[in-house]
Amino acid sequence: MALSNTIATFTAYDKKQPIGMVRLIGDGGMSFYIKDFVVIPTYQAMGVGTLLIECLEKYIRDNIKHDWAVSLELISTKEALLFYKKKGFEERPCEWDGPGMFKMIRYNQEGGLLNDR
Numbered sequence: 001m002a003l004s005n006t007i008a009t010f011t012a013y014d015k016k017q018p019i020g021m022v023r024l025i026g027d028g029g030m031s032f033y034i035k036d037f038v039v040i041p042t043y044q045a046m047g048v049g050t051l052l053i054e055c056l057e058k059y060i061r062d063n064i065k066h067d068w069a070v071s072l073e074l075i076s077t078k079e080a081l082l083f084y085k086k087k088g089f090e091e092r093p094c095e096w097d098g099p100g101m102f103k104m105i106r107y108n109q110e111g112g113l114l115n116d117r
C-alpha cells in the first residue's frame with residue numbers, strides 16, 4: 001500500500017542493476033516529503049544521490065501549479081545532513097520554526113492509540 005501511494009519513485013541504474021532510489025510522497029499540491037533515499041555503499045560519493053534529488057526536484061517543478069511554491073521536507077539521517085545542506089535544505093529548528101516532530105502510531109485492537117518509537 002505504501003509503495004502504491006507513492007507519488008513518484010526515482011531509481012538509478014548501472015547497466016540493469018539498481019544502485020540507488022528515492023521515493024516522493026505528499027499531497028500533490030502544497031507539501032512533498034522524501035522517503036527511502038539510499039545509494040548502495042559502493043556507489044556513494046559518485047554523484048548518484050545528486051542525480052536522484054535533481055530528478056525528484058525537477059518532477060516537482062514540472063508538476064506544481066504555475067507560480068506556486070511548495071515545501072519539500074524530510075527527516076535526515078545524521079550521516080546525510082551535510083548532503084542535504086549542500087542540496088539547499090535548511091535545518092530545523094531555525095529562527096522562525098521549531099524542530100521537526102515525529103510520532104509512530106500503531107494499530108491497537110482494543111481501539112485506543114499506543115504511541116511508540
Ligand SMILES: CC(C)(COP(=O)(O)OP(=O)(O)OC[C@H]1O[C@@H](n2cnc3c(N)ncnc32)[C@H](O)[C@@H]1OP(=O)(O)O)[C@@H](O)C(=O)NCCC(=O)NCCS
Nearest residue numbers: 037038039044045046047048049050076077079080082083
Ligand atoms: C545520502 C546519500 C543518499 C547521498 O548519495 P551520494 O550518491 O553518496 O551523494 P553524491 O555523491 O551525489 O554527493 C553529493 C555531495 O554530498 C556529499 N555527501 C554525500 N553523502 C555525504 C555524507 N554522508 N556526508 C557528507 N557529505 C556527503 C558529497 O561529498 C558531495 O559533495 P560535493 O558536491 O561537494 O562533492 C547516500 O550517501 C546514502 O545512501 N547514504 C546512506 C543512507 C542515508 O543516510 N540516506 C538518507 C536518508 S534521509
